[in-house]
Amino acid sequence: MTYCVGLLLNEGMVLLSDTRTNAGLDHISSYRKMFTFEVPGERVITILTAGSLSATQLTIARLQEAIDAPDATGDNSILLAPSLLKVAEIVGATLWSVRDAMDQRLKANGHFGSASMIVAGQRKGGVMRMFLIYPEGNFIEATAETPFLQVGEHKYGKPILDRIVRSETTLDDGKKAVLLSMDSTLRSNLSVGMPLDLAVIREGDCRLSHQRRIEAGDADFAKMSAAWSRVLRDGFLKMKI
């Protein structure tokens, strides 16, 4: 499995993904699940992927191929698309066409290759938008009422987001919130694993404003995790019922 989360805040967008991929419990590897396409200052698009690795890798490769094609147009290249909505449509259609072709063959064995994605971006002069692309290519969009989207193992890390994240949340608090949400997921579910990829896109920057890979054993992450455990433990023990 996977856990990816994206926040759409007034100040910008915060994105976090893990890197664990597993085909069964005895075949574990580490793959990047965060991909950024940008023309710095003009357009930034970050995609987080969950689900069948063969489906997500091929989707990302197809998107890159369409960008690099000499006859690229706004209809097939996410770097030329006239709107973020069109970007979401291109990603959705690409994901679906990859999955559809795969499933024709997989279903003979009773398998299927599901996958979903978070697409976050901004064009110069446009507003930030964030979409969750479903395995069938349709999508929903984050809004002021629901300023976060998750794919993969989303349940363990949802309570903290439900309680903390609002559109007004600052970027620093947003980073803390997604890291703690990931921390709860890492502790409870083996199929989600370090290292992590964290990215921040500040409103108006139209580029990756900040990007960091957090390795297993990262001192800051361990400190934060321990501090949060103390907050929970001390608060818990002090509470009366």
Place this chain on the structure above:
Amino acid sequence: MTYCVGLLLNEGMVLLSDTRTNAGLDHISSYRKMFTFEVPGERVITILTAGSLSATQLTIARLQEAIDAPDATGDNSILLAPSLLKVAEIVGATLWSVRDAMDQRLKANGHFGSASMIVAGQRKGGVMRMFLIYPEGNFIEATAETPFLQVGEHKYGKPILDRIVRSETTLDDGKKAVLLSMDSTLRSNLSVGMPLDLAVIREGDCRLSHQRRIEAGDADFAKMSAAWSRVLRDGFLKMKI
């Protein structure tokens, strides 16, 4: 769905269940999911149920029928069984026979009626034991290393248990932990709903030591929920990253 959780602590056992049952989103009702069978001072058995209501109701009814039968024996009555292990076997076999009969008919429509249970109890002179009964009737047991069991929507409420619950946890802290675990689940998942049933079986009591129904709008629960939100929020805001 449902959320039920049981803690096996040195001081005793703490059990909590919600009461929401839904067949689709537009058919919601409230059913008790906690059932206690006891000969006070001699034997206490509490069962928490999750899954298809028709399967769990019929299983509980069959267990009661076997207890009431004039020819009840230690082989079929959970109040006469010579050990808690035998109790788990009777509950598992009953659940499986109910489901097997149901599924013969349901599968014609592509449906099936899954269900699982937590069985917790103690006999005079014996030790406390707690089992998770799977839909097929096989089961696992809580141990000192893993002193809690969950059925139903278990993911939202697992992080708090992972961080807090140990065998040495007191009964009062155990009550707080299961209520906070439920609170996180209630906030994040509509298919789990108030009122709640809380029970405590103190070690050696061999009876329900404490039992409480917590209604929607219960002042103490609301206070605890608000206090926990404050703990999380204040702790979160104070943390540096």
